[in-house]
Amino acid sequence: MTTLRIAGGQVLGPDMTVERADVLIDQDDGTILAVGDVADADETLDASDGLVIPGLVNAHCHAAMTLLRGYADDKPLDSWLREDVWPVEAALTPEDVRAGTELGMLEMIKSGTTGFADMYFEVDEVAEAVEEAGLRARIGHGVVTIGKDEEVAREDFETSLAIAEEFDGAADGRIKTAVMPHSLTTVGEEYLDDYISRTRDLGVPLHYHANETRDEVAPIVEERGKRPLEYAREKGMTGESDFVAHGVHVNTTEIDLLAETGTGVIHCPASNMKLASGMAPVQAMLDAGVTVGLGTDGAASNNDLDMFGEMRDAAMLGKLAANDASAVAAESVVEMATRGSATALGFDSGRIEEGANADLAVIDLSSAHLVPHHDLVSHLAYAARGSDVRHTICDGTVLMADREPLTLDEDSVMENAEKRAKELVERAIE
Ligand SMILES: N[C@@H](CCSC[C@H]1O[C@@H](n2cnc3c(=O)[nH]cnc32)[C@H](O)[C@@H]1O)C(=O)O
Ligand SMILES: [Zn+2]
Structure with a gap:
């Protein structure tokens, strides 16, 4: 020993x-x-x-989005994604994802983060990078089906399942996986009906964005006459091992649902403020017994991966949201960034104990x-x-x-990311 x-x-x-x-x-x-x-x-x-x-646990991230840090700011979620982010992401190569993930992990290691959840694509590159960097991660391939032909959409989901199966337990168990439908509005119901049960057969968690903006909640309520997380429960997407990002616009029924099912919520205060998505009722969720973790989201909507900043933002925003200076106290945010995130991700970390x-x-x-x-x-x-x-x-x-x-070469990771980010944007706007 x-x-x-x-x-x-x-x-x-x-x-x-x-x-x-x-x-x-x-x-x-x-x-x-x-x-x-x-x-x-x-x-x-x-x-x-x-x-x-x-070690702090960044429970919702798109690490490779460090390449888009400062590329498009000051816009709401929907137009930011459609007009700026998705067009550039369409030009990403596996090498770019590798470079961006390494940069993200370098930043995490330098700021005391030891574990993270990552939703992105080219996940085999993410897995190799995590293995090399020595961090702990729950990784997965994000699936979007809207605007895609059925065949392409199915391929995207198949990839998410295949990746989840292939890498679960990799890097001596430091890597775990999840199937990651992007959100309840960017993935069609017909696909959820087919692929959620296959996820359950695989035995891996689900991770998705939920109730992030009002614009995301309204169409579900109008179309289905129920709240997004009620819809998610009906589709079998809420359980002890599952975790959703954001949970900004959740009502009391949904808070109870999250608590009852044991579904984790990853609070991303900086992203929620920057995209003006809204204020999550964090204290109410904690009071109801919901497992709440903390995440930075991607660097393009934050714009860093520093979990200390995120703790401070969570405490500040939580007080404003509750109109109560005693809400989301210091202990609560430290707990959220450590044990809360680790529990949501299924890591036996986040506490210093034998x-x-x-x-x-x-x-x-x-x-x-x-x-x-x-x-x-x-x-x-x-x-x-x-x-x-x-x-x-x-x-x-x-x-x-x-x-x-000690595991990543700081200078070369930064140089490579700088070069790839520049070339990526040039390629994308050609
Ligand atoms: N395979 C999918 C990619 C999904 S990865 C996860 C996606 O989440 C996006 N993303 C980053 N931050 C947020 C957010 O706050 N809300 C919703 N999506 C986000 C990110 O840009 C990335 O495209 C495709 O074919 O497009
Ligand atoms: Zn996200």
Whole structure:
């Protein structure tokens, strides 16, 4: 057994208390062996003046969209997707997806994120990139059927199922999969009827965008006389392992439905604000017992993948939405970004406890913006930034030490992404 000790720091416990402790990791099976006064280890990482936290989990992302960061801003969802994003995505090559995913993961590793959910295409490239970077991910191929011939639409769904089957359990189990219909309005009912049962036979979760904008809810209500998530339940799309992105415009019936079925909701506050999609009733969902995780969505609607920014946004927006400054408190957003996201994604991560996955980040507490140390949970939610992360560890492997990424070559990932993004846009607007 090879062991790693994270030594000299304070540790955020699963009950959100902070205590002085070391963390001992079994690097062979990638789990936490002990927390407290621990034995000597083969290797040691210094956490003095630092806080050891569970690695953050970005539970809804399109990592390769980093290539479109800053390409099209200041538009609502529908026209942003149709006029700007989809035309450029149509010109994406597998190599572009690889480059964008690597850039996204570099950003995640540098900001203390150890796990993510990714919906995109060219997923075999995503899988290889995740294997190389050392992160944990639930990945899948996004399916859109509207505007497509039946044959092409069926192919898209077949791809999503095939990818989910092929990669589930890859990279020593760090990679898991889901079937990912894009949303309840961009995928036709006839396809859901065929492919949801096949997803169930495969035994993988479903992940899709739901109730993101009013424009997405209204047509379903008008056409079917029911709310989108009631429709989703009827189609067999709500269950313990399933998780939806956004859940902005959900009514109380739908909140209860989410809680009863155990369907996770991934809150994406920055994307919701930037696209002016609306304010999710996060505190109401938490009160109802819904599993709520946190995600950045793609970098083109955020525009970064820093989960610290996302925690702060979630706390701020949650208060506005509830018209209550005590809503979506610091502890709630830290919980959302760690245990909430991990639970929604089905990862045994998001908590520093014996037996859990050794997915951790060490935050440096010595910067001016983190002084004084009244309450470190408050700092995580409101004051810390991704650039405060000193080390990132996933599955017991050190992915970044003293801010130096060890699994990805920082310079070449950035250079490659810059070059590919430029060429992509040139190709797309030709
Ligand atoms: N195979 C599909 C691709 C779907 S991948 C997932 C898609 O979600 C898109 N996306 C990114 N952010 C959002 C969002 O906030 N809401 C809805 N879709 C989004 C993203 O641009 C990407 O096209 C196709 O043939 O088009
Ligand atoms: Zn999305």
